[in-house]
Amino acid sequence: MSTLNTPKAALRNDWQLEEVTALFELPLNELIFRAQGALRGYFDPAQIQLSTLLNIKTGACPEDCAYCPQSVRYDTGLPVEPMMQVQEVVTAAEEAKAQGATRFCMGAAWRSPKRKDFEIVLEMVKAVKGLGMETCVTLGMLTEPQVQQLKTAGLDYYNHNLDTSEAFYSQIISTRTYQDRLDTLAHVRDAQIKVCAGGIIGMGENLQDRAQLLLTLANLPAHPDSVPINQLIKVEGTPLAQAQDLDTFDMVRCIAVARILMPASYVRLSAGRTEMSDELQALCLLAGANSIFYGEKLLTTENPSLDKDRSLLKRLGLQAVQ
Ligand code: SAM
Ligand code: DTB
Ligand code: SF4
16 A cells, blocks of 8 residues: 555556557546555655766767667768766766755667677666666666676666657667667666666557557556656757657556556656646656656756756655665
């Protein structure tokens, strides 16, 4: 039972597509009501988890992810930057901790890490862990030995998104397969590193694709511990720069369905908050999101300012998870 005496919904890995699409089709009030119930079984609804992102290596990525400003294939005007120094990363993590973040997520624009770079990432993980923060990295595909080394270095979470449904995936990325992603997630899970896996909406996918993405995540052998739901950030120069705008409530519905399918996971209202009103963000939190990226930048794009977020959390009566 949670502190508020709401029963814990069963953790299921046998969701059927019809059940998930039926959730998407519920009247919004009913969907949100059910999602709040699911949240309250496992979490204190007055608490929110804050993760800060840092891009430790920017741009020139060989992959062709159609949404991504860091792919070498698209001219987005993003300056390519070499990998950061360990000390620079530690300084950024110290700042994030001082601002109230509990998890520090380091991202790199790689298909997969090269040996020399990987050694440096291991040092970064050890150093950030040494600050008493939760550590997370997102480095692309990993082999089993690399996962073991990250585990030994003290890594808590690995972020690797499925991004969309298997059926829609080939329209977004051609340089690696859906199975590659599932394999990396399996290596991470087998090493008992916590899994952070979610996706993006607003790339032209249909409702069935969104339902299938969430179904695939929920029917993994264990639910991802953390589920980032990103709204596409349309970056000029990427193939998806002109993608159609989402309906305002699509994000709310996706978050609510993720919450119902994976009630014990942190569901993160991720990319896209700068385009959202305070009211829409509040609705996403009401629909069961209990985590955000906190810090003025995501990887290469803007995120709300710390002041704005502090004020929003205060107005909503939310406390940061310690
Ligand atoms: N290169 C690694 C990889 O792809 O696994 C790690 C970094 S990659 C940028 C991490 C995730 O950021 C992607 O899987 C995607 O879900 C998200 N992302 C990238 N560009 C985005 C955009 N324009 N809008 C929303 N999410 C985005
Ligand atoms: C995730 O799901 N979203 C974050 C994090 N994991 C690595 C990244 C969002 C990136 C948005 C585009 C950018 O800033 O480049
Ligand atoms: Fe590279 Fe990751 Fe961007 Fe894809 S999402 S282009 S793998 S940085």
